[in-house]
Amino acid sequence: MSKVIAFVNQKGGVAKTTSCRTLAQIFSDRGYKCLLLDLDPQQTLSLSLGAVKNRFDEVTPSMYHVLRDEMSISDAIIHLDKFDIIRSDYRMYSYNGTPLISTEQAISLANDPVAMHRLVLDNLQKQQNASTDDRHKLQRKLAEIKNNYDFIIIDTNPDLGFLTTLSLLSSPETNVLIPAFAEDSSRESIIALNNTIQTILANDLSQKINILGIFISRYENNNLSKKYLTYLDKLAKSMNTSLFKAKIPKSIVVSEAMALKQSIYDLRKKGSILDEYQHFCDEVLERLQIRGYK
């Protein structure tokens, strides 16, 4: 068994990274071998786990180097106590971005704007053709190491751009978890994400993307939240999925853990937020049709 799970929502700050890390910790405590993959150029996950020296670290092996074919994916794996991680890099946004025109070409064509324009268009066309193929590049890279893990858990950046497409296509069958707030602002981002997924599926009939479900993060138990729960439940059903029963409560423990550069899991072994994350993990395993402990 080897499953790829991506936390995706282009809305920022909905607890993708916090949940990704907590899921990996709980799964590894339950005996599963996990690899975390940080695809977010912000590097929040990599930084919080000490997998990068600093935000502008260009040296420590990363997914950026792997996607640019500068190193093999196995060489980019960093082994931590409980699980492994492949870190991100601040240059990830442009990992396949070669300039459309070199400095030398720009100088030599400075007096011939028509030729320069033609060259830029030619190169743009070449890059666009290449990037169609590159949509499966992460999938090809992960295939080399996938069987070494029970779970590969991907943290994505808050947009619906190329990196998110890579994560949705990271496996022939990708599982998607959508964290969301119980508020009106969640609606549009989830609809846009679902449209993106449906477009990918319509263009690639061999690809499978299972939306495992939407889960509520930073939940506050009040009437307004309850109203949006009902709404999100309907939205989830219209996407052929459902809301998770577990609702991750808003908790000061998350900020405390951040301040101490620890995970919520290291800070507290019990408490409502950890209990809910444990329930959430039970449900994830259930939805993947896997029994709870290895």
Ligand SMILES: Nc1ncnc2c1ncn2[C@@H]1O[C@H](COP(=O)(O)OP(=O)(O)OP(=O)(O)O)[C@@H](O)[C@H]1O
């Ligand atoms: N249950 C919670 N209770 C309180 N604060 C939380 C909770 N979960 C996450 N946070 C806080 O919310 C902020 C965003 O969390 P996180 O970085 O996990 O979101 P994200 O979706 O990964 O953000 P981004 O889109 O920027 O990558 C962080 O400051 C985090 O400490």
Ligand SMILES: [Mg+2]
């Ligand atoms: Mg994040």
